[in-house]
Amino acid sequence: MLAIFLKTLPFFALIALGYGAGRTRFFTPEATAYLTKFVFWFALSAMLFNFAANLSLAQVFDPRFIAAYLLGTGAVYLIATGAGLARGLSVAECAVEAQVAVIGNVGFLGIPMFVLLLGPASAGPMLMVLATDLIVFSSLIVILITGSRDGRVTWRTLRTVGLGLLGNPMIVSIVLGIAWSSTGRDLWPPVAEFMAILGAAATPGALFAIGASLAGKSAERLSVAGWLSFCKLVLHPAAVALTALVILPVADPFAATVMISAAALPVAGNVYMLAQHYGVAPQRVSAAILVSTAVSIVTVSVVIGLLAGGT
Template sequence: MLSVFNLVLPFFGLIFLGFFVARINRQPLEALGWMNTFIVYVALPAMFFQILSRTPVSELTQWGFIIGCTASTFCIFAIMFLIGMVRTRRIDESTIQGLAAAYGNIGYMGPPLAILAFGAPAAVPVALIFCFDNIFHFVISPLMMAISGNDKRSKSELMLGVLKKIFFHPFIIATILGIGAAVAGLTPPLAMTRMIDLLAAAAAPCALFAMGATLALRPLKRVPKELYLIVPLKLLVQPLMIYGMLNLAGDFPPVWIHTAMLMAALPTATNVFVIAQQYGVWVERASSSILATTLFSILTLTLWLYAMTNGLIP
């Protein structure tokens, strides 16, 4: 158990440092703008490129794994969405609730934690989950908002917006370039390789610090009743569902299954708040969901990692 604490606590320690510094320094939320730009457009893409460009091509085409992971994400979204519809009869609110239960922090927390926990072999499943889960979320959010009437764009504008989000997202671009480099067997010049390595090393601490600062600067005003469903669905049910899906989908290495479970057990992504704010729906409660799942995940992630690293998951 001590080894698991030594693995998890530095990650949550960085989040806490960001939270603490933001509380005492009292900078506005907009002050994080350039740091978030560095993380999203430079550091994390460099890490994805670094990982994928060194990966054997045969490992990048595991369609059974991709389908199993994406199907489990969709199931969790659908469960919470249907519960929200029964309670509110509103498609837009139910969509944000579904995202809060299904959309984990697979960008900021997922890659560094999985690679530190399971080593370099975790890099490929992390990248596959990130790409296809994000494609799912980029499609489902505007689609459901359009159905609800909250998104007033035409069908062509809506489709163009979805395609832009998918193909112009820095992480997706970095993934495509990384896979291209792996297929072609290209290696960047030494100076560029060293720069990419430096940027990749900065990705995790910067992302986690910024996440803590963001949580501190968003006021906790409305605590939704749905939290008693969102927290267990996100942190407990989704990892179990992805375990079942992958065991049905094929025979994968244990590190792939454990990585998928860990990614599924991550707290709600801050992007859920961004989507809620974009459409003006469930904004304060989305922020509360992120904070609540992050706090509870300190316990649940520790337990999941202990179970995985001690052979308690068959």
């Protein structure tokens, strides 16, 4: 367990470095926004394309894997939604809180960290988790918020969802990588080298950007943030473990390990972007991101350590 913690420590140290730069204003919010944009549109996209281009379709599309992840994640989504409704929240607020409870920082934190911790074989399962989060749950929150405001789900809502998916560079890079992989050809060496160099910037850039963005987050409403962080860091991996190991056992134990570890990641920053865009509880999301990221320094190591020991 200590060995795993020491291996994860450099990743969180990079986040802490970014946080310090943001808090001291050495890195301004504008600089953080541009660094995030560079990582999101260029470096991370190159990394995801490289991974997908070197994997077969079977490695990035396993129906049983996806079903197990959806079942466990859906259960926690419903728990968080029910808790919100019991507190008298609106449908839009419940949708945001449920998103916080199940969407982890897979792109910026999970993939770079797990590929180094668990090896390149973790890329396929991580891409499946990322794609499922983006296609299913990122679409669901838009449908619920806009549908609750309009009183119904319109074709305009579905069009917005579709365009959002088509314009997401992470989805596009994964699809293009899989498409290239299906040709059975290697990338032209200069192109492969270009992608490798650009993709290498994703890990330090993403981790630093996470920290710098956290510097602007508030820790208000800690009771709610604590509950949502508990859902994300404890209930989510526990539910996914139950489905992936017992209810719908995944054939590959290593893939199950990666899936459960991914479920243990802290709340993703894009949930805050959605909450801010729709004007639904952004401070609540901000606090949950801050609390879950801080606590995950320990919990992620514990989950990976337990699973690694079991496999």
